[in-house]
Amino acid sequence: MTSGSTGGRPPETSGAPAAPEPAAIAGERRHLTNLAYRLLGSLADAEDVVQETYARWYAMTPQEQAAIQVPAAWLTKVAGRICLDVLGSARVRRERYVGEWVPEPLPDGTEWVSGRLGGAAVDPADSVTLDESLTMAFLVVLEAMTPAERVAFVLHDVFRYSFAEIGEIVGRSEEACRRLASSARRRVRQEHAPGVPVARQAEVVREFKQAWEAKDIGALVGLLDPRALAVADGGGVVSAVLKPIEGGERIARYAVGLTELAPGLELLEHVVNGRPGLVLRREGVTVAVMAFELAGDRITRLWAVRNPEKLRSWTSEPA
Structure with missing residues (x-):
């Protein structure tokens, strides 16, 4: 196969970029669900966020989709912004919740330990393992944070996104996002007990x-x-x-x-x-x-x- 081969696909008839393959877009669902669950503490809400994210993607024309250089980043950005909105409204809903609100528990399953390969370089002291970020104790600590703190902390310390990328999601500067994550990290260290084997x-x-x-x-x-x-x-x-x-x-x-x-x-x-x-x-x-x-x-x-x-x-x- 020569370097110019299309691998059996018909050659492009124009210089316009092709829309991403549907399988590649669908392949982001697991990552988006993992991210949204950690941000919201509710699998039902996380599934709704992912559904809305995909609805916005498929509402675009093929030309608009093709113009997006990194579809996975676009999907994460949209999901993160929707989560911010949900977190804001969740505070109001939980004021009316009868009794105590506890995050939705998840059964055992490797599908819930899914992260982002690569990403920003993170100091090990400022990072959280994916499986630790699933624990009930950790999710309860997240509940005490502001929506912006929670998003900045989870995206950076858990999923390894850069503060520049996070800034695009929360609508703040890199330095502001850095401060948000730092504040959230202090909360975790103060309230999260040392791990027991x-x-x-x-x-x-x-x-x-x-x-x-x-x-x-x-x-x-x-x-x-x-x-x-x-x-x-x-x-x-x-x-x-x-x-x-x-x-x-x-x-x-x-x-x-x-x-x-x-x-x-x-x-x-x-x-x-x-x-x-x-x-x-x-x-x-x-x-x-x-x-x-x-x-x-x-x-x-x-x-x-x-x-x-x-x-x-x-x-x-x-x-």
Whole structure:
């Protein structure tokens, strides 16, 4: 095949650039969904963002599409801007949300660890691994950020975009984006507990499950930090405590009381957002998904998602 070969395709009849191949555009869906989920903490919202991004792409003429030099960058820019809008409106929606709002939990799956190869050079001290950026603890910290902070931080520290690229998305200068990411990074360092090896996390979660099944309040208290915090999200759709439960002993007693109120509750160990967690089922139906944060050998945070709208990904999950 000569250097001028078109590989079997008909030769171009004009000097106009060709529109990108549909497969190449469709191939960005996974990356866009991963990005939008980390920005929004909701798979449903992330899917809506990706759908809207593709709708805007296909609304253009082939000539307009062909004029875009890097379609993947265009798609990311559009998705990022839509996420900014969604984050702004989400603050208003969550003021009306019944009870506590917890990010939507994701089951185990490599499709959720998808990043950008290459990208900006990032100091290792200013970077977050893709799988760490999926954890419930990390996503909860992101919730405390402003929309612009969240976008700048996630795009730069997680997905390795340059501040120049981020500036085009958030409509600010490179230096302003750098300050946003720096501010967000400080929040993460202040609020995010040091990592505990996953194997040890699994052991503690298993011990917690066994103590819960045995209704052993003493063992549960021993696994919980005295200042532990438990947060439940029922979304006003199903019953759940409306305020966080504070204190290891209170959490232990509440957990044991819950099993007495819901006989037949089955506790299953499961990977939740890339970390050891629990799935609660009753009569074969997933009724809650629990994520944990640990410091040393003790549980410091528990998040229980009961809102069925956030459990769609778990309805057909095997035990």
